[in-house]
Amino acid sequence: MGSQVSKQIARRKAVSTEKKALCDLWENCGVEFPGCDYRPQDRKKWMAGLNPEKVHLNKILWPGTHDSATNKIGIPCITRPFAQCQSLSIYKQLVLGARVIDIRIQEDRLVCHGILLTYSVDVVINDVKKFLAETDSEIIILEIRTEFGHEDPPEFDKYLEEQLGESLIHQDDNAFNKTIAELLPKRVICVWKPRKSPQPKAGGPLWSAGYLKDNWVDTDLPSTKFDSNIKHLSQQPPVTSRKFFYRVENTVTPKADNPVVCVKPVTGRIHGYARLFINQCYSKGFADRLQIFSTDFIDGDFVDACVGLTHARVEGKA
DSSP states (O other), rough: HHHHHHHHHHHHHHHHHHHHHHHHHHHHHOOOOTTTOOSSOOGGGHHHHTTTTBBBBGOOOOOEEEEOOOOSSSSSSTTTGGGOOSSSSSHHHHHHTOOOOEEEEEEEEEEETTTTTEEHHHHHHHHHHHHHHHHHOOOEEEEEEEEETTTTTTHHHHHHHHHHHGGGGOOOGGGGSSSHHHTTOOEEEEEEEEESEEEEOTTTSBOOOGGGEOOOOSSSOOHHHHHHHHHHHHTOOOGOOOSSOOOOOOOOOOOSSSOOOOHHHHHHHHHHHHHHHHHHHHHOHHHHGOEEEESSSOOOHHHHHHHHHHHHHHHHHH
């Protein structure tokens, strides 16, 4: 019993120390970077606002959401706090400015997070279709994967092709160097990551797992995650020379050995430091590798930071 108490005290102290480390870094370094003052007039149509003829895919800092379809997961006030990473629907996230969506599913085409289930993936697809119908020039990266511990839904690749049809941007290494205008009217890069089923074929309407990479660091310690994200990003080639998307997730994960295991207060330890992360990428000299930046509980300021840097890149100021 005594050892458990000592362990909990040590864990609380570690969290407190790491929170202070990020706070001190913020105070010492600030949060300025090229485009940091930019605010899109309309987040729903921010890509259109930057001029699709000027915006190359590899110039975009894509704002994304982590575990995107968890707004109604589990049972409210009982299991939901342990798995909910977003409070908005997929449609509302897209309207707010998110352009990378992270969906985990199981064999019955239900969205899930671990063992907890929520609505059908049809809800996600319908939200995407609604958003596409209301906009003209917004490109979406839709990542769908079979959750760990679950089986692939049968013939899911065919389902995606049937549902998204003419909106799908086909798998193509040349797409990274193209402008939004050159890709239109196609609007969706759909990355399908099955666990056992065959990967999407080269040149087909779906993109395979190797086109969207990250280095997941499973920790609830904010400075540890921040520094690990910096380290892994620094090891990537510049966005202009690579033929895959690389994601950094500005999140931390509840751990069972800590007394706080609900997602929101835990991920809140790092949530407010997105602009600091971009600042540090510039100060360390590898902001040209930053491409997809994802968060829990996305908000407008996070979107504005990503759009601001994108605008600076497009205008040749970054």
